[in-house]
Amino acid sequence: MKPNKNRSVSIYSFVFKTYLQYLYLTKWFKRISSKEKYETKRILFLKKKGIETKNLFFQLGGVYIKIGQFVSNLFHILPEEFLWELQDLQDKIPPRDFIEINERWELDFGKSMSELFETLDKVSYASASTAQVHIGTYQSKKVAIKTLYPGIEETAKSDLKTISKVVWIIDRFVFKISGKEVIEQLQSMIHAELDLRTELKNLKILKQMFALEKDFYIPNPIEELCGRHTLVTEFVEGKKITELVGEPLYSKRNPNLEKLIKAYILMVFEYRFFHADPHPGNLIFMETGELCLIDFGAVQSISEEETQILERILVGAMRKDYHLVAESMYELGAVTESLSKEELTKIVKYSLEKLNRILADTNHFRNLSLDTLRPGDDLRFLKEIQVSLKQLLASLKLPPNFLSLHRVLALLLGNFSYLDPTRSMIEYAEKPFSQIVLKGSSFKKLWRDEGEEFLTSLFSLPKELNDFLYKWNRGEFQPKEDHKWAELKLREILTFGILGTLFFYFGMHYAEKLWKEPSIIFYILSGLSFWSLAKSSLSFWKLK
Secondary structure, eight states: OOOHHHHHHHHHHHHHHHHHHHHIIIIIIHHHSOHHHHHHHHHHHHHHHHHHHHHHHHHHOTHHHHHHHHHTTOTTTSOHHHHGGGGGGGTOOOOOOHHHHHHHHHHHHSSOHHHHOSEEOOSOSEEOSSEEEEEEEETTEEEEEEEEOTTHHHHHHHHHHHHHHHHHHIIIIIOOOOHHHHHHHHHHHHHHHTOHHHHHHHHHHHHHHTTTOTTEEOOOBOGGGOSSSEEEEEOOOOBOGGGSTTSOOOSSOOHHHHHHHHHHHIIIIIISEEESOOOGGGEEEOTTSOEEEOOOSSEEEOOHHHHHHHHHHHHHHHTTOHHHHHHHHHHHTOBOTTSOHHHHHHHHHHHHHHHHHHHHHOSOOSSOOHHHHOHHHHHHHHHHTTOOHHHHHHHBOOOHHHHHHHHHHHHHHHHHHHHOTTSOHHHHHHHHIIIIIGGGSOHHHHHHHHHHHHHHHHHOOOHHHHHHHHHHHHTOOOOOGGGHHHHHHHHHHHHHHHHHHHHHHHHHHHHHTTOHHHHHHHHHHHHHHHHHHHHHHHHHHHHO
């Protein structure tokens, strides 16, 4: 690994060189070339820079690999041609020599790892940006031994200063990337991962949260061997997502994916504390059927208010209430006032309708082609509503927690497309979202959310019946004098019949959504209405 001074020089020179090449491409080559030639050159430039960035980060190691992992998921900010080349930083990190790892243990415990563990595999089981994992045996139990690299703290501190300056330069002079938010999130993530006591604390919190959930498992820590630089837990046997590929595709929904989406809906909406790094290596599917989560360095909390806003956004999207989605995004602080509410509502409507079309027209969700995504349509739409792409990107300002959620969503989408490419993640999410999130809503809130639909259904009666009731209510319908006694009873019968039918319909409606409280209330009202109907009918028969 290079000394800190040389590391900074490598980064600054790379950024300066890239900036000059970018200026040449966009300011000069673009003017003298055709549109097709420029686009081809632009894509080649981005791919080449992605490869160069990946190789440089591998060479520098440490926090730069973590930065690369973080940046590689910013698809809402950076060009995908550049980002796809960084994906190797997620799971192809070269391991460090075992001697370095053993030095850390000797400094902390005064003994080598071989003296502490009954058996020890000196070949790395997994390597990450800041730490490495080896497998051993402790007190006759197979354990996973995670150790920070020696000197990583000092290196990370220097690297973060350098990268903060680089991000500021890009954000200020090249294009907007929400630089302040990106840096704050990155610093928070790196500082948390450089103290394994924080990871131990996160593990204990999630273990307590999932204690009553039979489908999930969190490994037990070996606390006497855990500290700032070391974390030892039981080793969990099972398969990673990438090891499940050989199994046949499920004709029904994949049970492993059902557990995965349920786990994240519970963490985000119920516990408001979620594992923020669900890449395939951190998800173990055990032979007992449980889903085991490992590696708790990247864990994020979310406030109750933010959860409620996120819930409103999702409910608004499901109900096609584009104004509710737009208002909630403003309330969240995800959009600045540089984009008007009318413009944002149009963009939300266009985006959700496009998503619905893609879901309806696509039967395979792995490696979606540009023909399916059709980005040219997006640019034409923005031009029609007179909003530039630059203006749109500058108006987006996701809160730090939602940068983590965006990363989680991107990784989950990859996992779902890998295990079940014939179904979208939304199909898997509908049922647990209704059971876990909407089930807990109060009747008053449900009435507010569903009130418009209820009133619409209530007055969507057949035209003839609606006209009849309208005239009847205004006194324009005049029955014969000798039939007024029967007319009163018929009015009661008709009223109770309509109410009973409507209440029964909405009881079924909420029962299908697994919303127990409103369902019971509507069934009770339906029963009372039909009882009154039977009573009025009997009275009418006796009078006749």
